[in-house]
């Protein structure tokens with residue numbers, strides 16, 4: 001489990017980045033928490049720096065939108081989903097359980113270009 005911080009550390013509508021096997025973005029949206037891989041599946045952009053609208057985040061680089069619940073993109077230029085992760089809240093503290101079901105997409109320069 002990856003420690004994120006206190007729920008109160010993430011204002012509603014914002015995100016923080018934590019480090020798993022790859023960077024993971026944790027979003028706080030209307031009282032709910034979502035965790036997805038931080039790196040866009042199109043190119044190398046941080047989704048934590050994107051814009052949140054409803055249950056979606058818009059990539060700051062080319063505006064692909066990803067559903068925070070499923071990781072699926074709603075349209076181009078991104079074609080692949082980002083991984084989603086389980087979020088656990090205990091005593092006001094947030095933890096993320098990184099998914100191992102799907103290979104993560106490593107950020108550029110992370111030494112795993114075969115996953116790009």
Ligand code: FES
Nearest residue numbers: 040042043059062
């Ligand atoms: S890098 Fe995210 S849409 Fe291009």
